[in-house]
Amino acid sequence: MNNDSASRIVAAVRDKIRTAPPGARLPSTRELVAEFGASPVTVQKALRTLAAQGLIDTRPGVGTFAVPPRTARRADYGWQTAALGSPSARSGRLSATQRASTPDTVRLHSGYPTTDLLPSRLVRAALTRAARTEQALTPAPAAGLADLQAWFAAQVAADSPAGITPPAPRDVIVTPGSQSALSSIFRALVGPGAPLLVESPTYWGAILAAEQTGVELVPVPTTPHGPDPDDLARAFDRSGARAFYAQPTFANPTGGQWSAETAESVLDVVRRHGAFLIEDDWAHDFGIDADPQPLVSRDGDGHVVHIRSLTKSVSPALRVAAVIARGPARDRLLADRAAEAMYVSGVLQAAVLDVVTQPGWDTHLRRLRPELRLRRDRLLEALRAEVPQMHVEHVPAGGLNLWARLPEGVDVDGYVRACEAGGVLIAPGSEWFPAEPTGAFVRLNFAGEAPERFSDGARILGETLRAHLPRGFAG
Amino acid sequence: MNNDSASRIVAAVRDKIRTAPPGARLPSTRELVAEFGASPVTVQKALRTLAAQGLIDTRPGVGTFAVPPRTARRADYGWQTAALGSPSARSGRLSATQRASTPDTVRLHSGYPTTDLLPSRLVRAALTRAARTEQALTPAPAAGLADLQAWFAAQVAADSPAGITPPAPRDVIVTPGSQSALSSIFRALVGPGAPLLVESPTYWGAILAAEQTGVELVPVPTTPHGPDPDDLARAFDRSGARAFYAQPTFANPTGGQWSAETAESVLDVVRRHGAFLIEDDWAHDFGIDADPQPLVSRDGDGHVVHIRSLTKSVSPALRVAAVIARGPARDRLLADRAAEAMYVSGVLQAAVLDVVTQPGWDTHLRRLRPELRLRRDRLLEALRAEVPQMHVEHVPAGGLNLWARLPEGVDVDGYVRACEAGGVLIAPGSEWFPAEPTGAFVRLNFAGEAPERFSDGARILGETLRAHLPRGFAG
Numbered sequence: 001m002n003n004d005s006a007s008r009i010v011a012a013v014r015d016k017i018r019t020a021p022p023g024a025r026l027p028s029t030r031e032l033v034a035e036f037g038a039s040p041v042t043v044q045k046a047l048r049t050l051a052a053q054g055l056i057d058t059r060p061g062v063g064t065f066a067v068p069p070r071t072a073r074r075a076d077y078g079w080q081t082a083a084l085g086s087p088s089a090r091s092g093r094l095s096a097t098q099r100a101s102t103p104d105t106v107r108l109h110s111g112y113p114t115t116d117l118l119p120s121r122l123v124r125a126a127l128t129r130a131a132r133t134e135q136a137l138t139p140a141p142a143a144g145l146a147d148l149q150a151w152f153a154a155q156v157a158a159d160s161p162a163g164i165t166p167p168a169p170r171d172v173i174v175t176p177g178s179q180s181a182l183s184s185i186f187r188a189l190v191g192p193g194a195p196l197l198v199e200s201p202t203y204w205g206a207i208l209a210a211e212q213t214g215v216e217l218v219p220v221p222t223t224p225h226g227p228d229p230d231d232l233a234r235a236f237d238r239s240g241a242r243a244f245y246a247q248p249t250f251a252n253p254t255g256g257q258w259s260a261e262t263a264e265s266v267l268d269v270v271r272r273h274g275a276f277l278i279e280d281d282w283a284h285d286f287g288i289d290a291d292p293q294p295l296v297s298r299d300g301d302g303h304v305v306h307i308r309s310l311t312k313s314v315s316p317a318l319r320v321a322a323v324i325a326r327g328p329a330r331d332r333l334l335a336d337r338a339a340e341a342m343y344v345s346g347v348l349q350a351a352v353l354d355v356v357t358q359p360g361w362d363t364h365l366r367r368l369r370p371e372l373r374l375r376r377d378r379l380l381e382a383l384r385a386e387v388p389q390m391h392v393e394h395v396p397a398g399g400l401n402l403w404a405r406l407p408e409g410v411d412v413d414g415y416v417r418a419c420e421a422g423g424v425l426i427a428p429g430s431e432w433f434p435a436e437p438t439g440a441f442v443r444l445n446f447a448g449e450a451p452e453r454f455s456d457g458a459r460i461l462g463e464t465l466r467a468h469l470p471r472g473f474a475g
Numbered sequence: 476m477n478n479d480s481a482s483r484i485v486a487a488v489r490d491k492i493r494t495a496p497p498g499a500r501l502p503s504t505r506e507l508v509a510e511f512g513a514s515p516v517t518v519q520k521a522l523r524t525l526a527a528q529g530l531i532d533t534r535p536g537v538g539t540f541a542v543p544p545r546t547a548r549r550a551d552y553g554w555q556t557a558a559l560g561s562p563s564a565r566s567g568r569l570s571a572t573q574r575a576s577t578p579d580t581v582r583l584h585s586g587y588p589t590t591d592l593l594p595s596r597l598v599r600a601a602l603t604r605a606a607r608t609e610q611a612l613t614p615a616p617a618a619g620l621a622d623l624q625a626w627f628a629a630q631v632a633a634d635s636p637a638g639i640t641p642p643a644p645r646d647v648i649v650t651p652g653s654q655s656a657l658s659s660i661f662r663a664l665v666g667p668g669a670p671l672l673v674e675s676p677t678y679w680g681a682i683l684a685a686e687q688t689g690v691e692l693v694p695v696p697t698t699p700h701g702p703d704p705d706d707l708a709r710a711f712d713r714s715g716a717r718a719f720y721a722q723p724t725f726a727n728p729t730g731g732q733w734s735a736e737t738a739e740s741v742l743d744v745v746r747r748h749g750a751f752l753i754e755d756d757w758a759h760d761f762g763i764d765a766d767p768q769p770l771v772s773r774d775g776d777g778h779v780v781h782i783r784s785l786t787k788s789v790s791p792a793l794r795v796a797a798v799i800a801r802g803p804a805r806d807r808l809l810a811d812r813a814a815e816a817m818y819v820s821g822v823l824q825a826a827v828l829d830v831v832t833q834p835g836w837d838t839h840l841r842r843l844r845p846e847l848r849l850r851r852d853r854l855l856e857a858l859r860a861e862v863p864q865m866h867v868e869h870v871p872a873g874g875l876n877l878w879a880r881l882p883e884g885v886d887v888d889g890y891v892r893a894c895e896a897g898g899v900l901i902a903p904g905s906e907w908f909p910a911e912p913t914g915a916f917v918r919l920n921f922a923g924e925a926p927e928r929f930s931d932g933a934r935i936l937g938e939t940l941r942a943h944l945p946r947g948f949a950g
Contacts, residue, residue: 054637067637075640077777077802079749083717084664084803087810094813098617115612124606127822131602137590139791142573161529162542165550176651179817189559192667192689205817212814214667242558274554302552316614317822327552328559335562338569339687340815342654342680345823347602347792 005038009046012036017055017066026056026064088214095204096416096427097445106457108379109425110448111252112316113400117371117447119355119364123315126354130347140346142338144174144322148353152308152322159297166297167306171326173334176344177319178282178309180337182209182245185278185305188336189329190215190243197235197244199227201403201432201441203252203280206245210434217434220244224256224394229265236273243276249292250283253403253432253443255396263295270303276329279306283399285313285365288373290397302326305333310352312400313365320344320352375446375454376402382458383444387465389473390442400447403429406440409470416442418468422460480513484521487511492530492541501531501539563689570679571891571902572920581932583854584900585923586727587791588875592846592922594830594839598790601829605822615821617813619649619797623828627783627797634772641772642781646801648809651819652794653757653784655812657684657720660753660780663811664804665690670716674702676878676907676916678727678755681720685909692909695719699731699869704740711748718751724767725758728878728907728918730871738770745778751804754781758874760788760840763848765872777801780808785827787875788840795819795827850921850929851877857933858919862940864948865917875922878904881915884945891917893943897935 149172157166192214200219296306309321429441624647632641667689675694771781784796904916
């Protein structure tokens with residue numbers, strides 16, 4: 001039985017019906033066999049499909065007839081307006097970082113590294129091996145595969161100083177990517193209507209997850225070296241917040257990294273306020289001139305809820321991240337994950353664990369560093385040469401992005417659209433601000449495009465910017 | 476550099492430190508090289524690890540010293556009580572269907588079929604093929620892979636009568652399993668505090684998802700042939716609900732299937748009330764004596780929001796399901812999915828699509844039917860012989876479960892615990908009731924255990940029940 005020829009016959013008979021008068025006799029099975037050069041079995045299958053769709057009526061011993069069409073009316077979804085009411089969060093428009101692109105476009109907008117920066121061979125081999133294991137056919141535990149939990153815990157333990165009890169494997173909850181981790185943390189540890197302190201600017205996905213869960217965002221200004229601890233303390237006092245979401249290491253978008261002193265002071269403020277620090281360690285594997293030093297390793301009392309994702313460094317197709325949380329917070333989070341999604345595909349967990357425990361993984365990370373450095377420096381150079389009015393205030397010591405300021409008065413959204421029309425995709429800075437942007441910023445990703453195309457891209461960014469400079473600009 | 480020998484040295488030096496006085500001088504690098512037969516590079520790596528852990532202090536040109544230990548104190552999570560407040564939903568205890576079991580146990584509790592009822596060969600081959608594609612290394616679109624969307628849409632279109640415009644591929648949103656679909660639907664289409672009609676009894680995972688999202692459950696009594704449409708209309712009128720969650724086909728737990736007349740009447744009630752019917756078609760692939768006839772195929776105006784899962788029929792490791800929703804409801808749902816999890820692993824989607832489009836998939840489904848029938852009938856027979864006081868009121872025409880009533884007065888939870896102690900896992904019926912259970916029910920899954928063990932299991936269920944019968948029981 002050939003499905004393709006059956007569908008071909010279905011399509012052809014449908015055409016016949018369209019032009020035939022209602023109730024017309026259709027060709028017999030034998031005639032259709034001859035006409036399409038198909039087997040009687042295939043023709044019967046096509047006729048069954050047409051009958052199931054209500055298009056033909058087969059009377060045994062008599063023949064097959066076209067069913068008079070009912071007038072297909074236009075669908076009416078108007079009733080849904082009353083059923084759904086107004087949406088609670090802002091409309092689900094796509095982030096600029098998720099825009100599709102053509103091969104001609106210079107892609108500086110995406111959040112993901114190009115395939116040649118991924119451990120492709122390890123990923124394909126790991127998936128192939130995982131396909132042969134029991135994990136390919138069984139459900140996984142709600143908190144994750146025990147060995148993968150242990151790996152995530154050991155990553156933190158390796159950095160923990162003496163005197164601090166590092167998290168145990170049971171404190172690890174595996175999630176299908178860090179976005180799910182953010183949603184669960186905001187839902188389970190903050191809750192709708194409750195305040196959540198966030199750096200400003202901060203990761204747009206965190207803003208989105210907070211809006212979805214109805215959490216009230218309270219922005220705290222941040223710098224490439226972290227927020228001012230006094231600002232943070234005041235924000236805790238004023239809002240009554242019990243949680244602060246932050247990216248201490250190679251923040252997205254600014255690329256900032258907190259100094260050891262800032263980290264210690266922030267932890268003190270958080271402890272004093274009986275609060276959680278939600279540490280998003282998204283760029284753990286993307287150090288360039290510095291190494292990540294997660295705050296979770298200095299915390300023994302469950303104040304730091306740590307998110308570590310492998311989606312960007314292992315493969316965007318192996319969506320696996322982990323939350324490390326201790327005490328009742330861990331239980332609250334696990335209950336939320338179980339209600340939201342039961343468990344994470346064991347085959348993805350097994351494949352990820354395979355990749356990160358291969359000797360090739362360390363080799364890959366060592367080779368990644370100079371590759372990222374080359375891309376960062378080449379994009380910086382191209383921007384300096386071609387777009388002198390665009391100012392990168394902080395050269396990031398890690399991560400995947402440059403955060404650049406445009407001259408005051410430039411219409412950022414108009415500029416970004418004009419760049420896209422010119423063939424370069426970049427992301428408007430507004431997406432990273434929980435409130436009004438404090439300047440005209442854009443984010444440029446240096447890992448999502450081949451570096452040979454950076455100078456072409458920068459040239460277009462420069463030409464387009466000159467056409468968008470405010471009147472009287474004398475930069 | 477050998478990681479294993481470095482860890483060996485780390486462990487050994489840690490032991491030395493434990494027994495040495497604080498501040499004691501430790502062996503030099505050269506001495507360690509000699510002692511462990513390791514390279515200087517490996518020894519240096521071990522010392523760096525120990526220094527990072529705060530256990531040693533290396534003074535260049537002087538030597539290496541043990542750091543006086545800080546007293547490790549017990550973690551104190553007491554502060555979290557104030558930060559977290561009371562939980563909004565019931566505690567995240569595990570469902571009885573998710574209990575772990577030993578190989579000796581007779582497992583009649585689980586929600587999943589045994590591995591030999593899965594298309595294992597197809598799954599392993601599909602994963603291996605998917606590992607070689609681009610899907611193994613790239614992010615997937617938020618709504619799912621276009622070809623998989625088209626497959627899910629075509630499944631419905633094949634059943635749609637003429638005159639009804641079937642859903643288009645863009646009306647399909649791929650989710651990582653049906654639990655995530657339920658959470659998103661309740662969040663996006665009902666919302667916290669709003670009423671949701673549900674059959675009673677109904678799927679425990681739906682009750683859990685509703686509690687997580689803060690939806691207010693309004694139970695409507697149901698029968699093996701569906702709810703009474705007048706009951707349903709009254710519940711809509713009284714509650715003001717705009718949605719009804721139901722399993723018209725081989726319901727979990729009762730195994731019921733709505734008659735065509737009930738289905739049409741329910742759809743009429745739903746339309747008249749400007750409401751959604753959330754149709755959970757979880758057992759689409761598990762027909763035994765009857766075929767599924769999803770209500771979504773009779774709906775042209777977006778009243779039916781349809782959930783189709785492949786997790787149980789393809790593999791619990793390939794967590795892929797789909798929601799079909801039309802009009803603004805589809806947009807609202809897609810926005811929720813994007814905020815919750817961005818997208819579903821493309822490698823899982825590619826593997827699932829591979830499986831269901833192989834000729835072997837139809838063969839598998841054809842062979843599955845008599846296997847399920849054999850298991851259902853053998854378990855029924857064993858129960859009749861060994862547990863005559865347990866009454867299965869409806870022999871299900873599909874699905875994976877028997878829903879059995881115990882004599883009135885039996886303490887169900889105590890009985891289930893005693894059965895577990897005796898070596899048989901079953902699930903107490905209370906989990907399937909959104910309110911107080913209306914009788915002493917248990918659910919028995921006939922697909923999660925080898926049928927040869929059914930009569931042993933039934934014998935234990937019978938013996939245990941005799942010990943749990945209420946005083947004076949004369950059944």
